[in-house]
Amino acid sequence: MTISKDKVVSVIYELKTDPTGEIIEKAATETPLTFLCGAGQMLEKFEANLMGLKVGDAFDFKLETAEAYGEASEQAVIELPKNIFEVNGEFDTEVIKEGNVVPMQDSAGRRMNGIVLEIADETVKMDFNHPLAGDDLFFKGEVIEVREATEEEMKAAYAPQGGCDSGSCDSGSCGSCSC
Incomplete structure (x- = not known):
């Protein structure tokens, strides 16, 4: 076959x-x-x-x-509000660390992984390009x-x-x- x-x-x-x-x-x-x-x-x-x-x-x-x-895209690198990573009102420092891969969903419910690039006072910069x-x-x-x-x-x-x-x-x- x-x-x-x-x-x-x-x-x-x-x-x-x-x-x-x-x-x-x-x-x-x-x-x-x-x-x-x-x-x-x-x-x-x-x-x-x-x-x-x-x-x-x-x-x-x-x-x-x-x-x-495809090529890596600058549009796939975005800053998200830090408060969306809160668990019980506290920022999730166990999961949201620079270099960590975090599973997420977009507004249409599609799953994707983002790499945490930088954590600022109010935002988290993430890269949603495929690793390859x-x-x-x-x-x-x-x-x-x-x-x-x-x-x-x-x-x-x-x-x-x-x-x-x-x-x-x-x-x-x-x-x-x-x-």
Whole structure:
């Protein structure tokens, strides 16, 4: 069976942002990346590079920045009022620290992660760019499973997700649903 739309795919891989650089993410045999192909869970070009492969096939490809998470955007760096980070009337110093990644939601209910850049008297400056924005991505791996999706998997993948658009949520891939 080959990889095509609505097949459940499991792959193992190493991800680098430089072909000779260090591995920044790895999906091993014990913890493969598994997804429903074509359901918008992965980067479009990631899936396109896997189409037609079958179990045992190796892959080695590059996604240009524009095909991955795009360039980092200054508009994704914003200052938020400090009071939105209060718990029981107190600023949450346990979670809101420079360098911490904080899960949040936008006004439309989409989940996203923000990195705390700076804490000022009245505001918190956060960066909502994807951690891999501005990077080319180099994937090298192998297909370890391709199978038909169950009815439950199809329903779960294509059902409306309470305001969370599947392309914006992070899971375990690339830090997160990344790829």
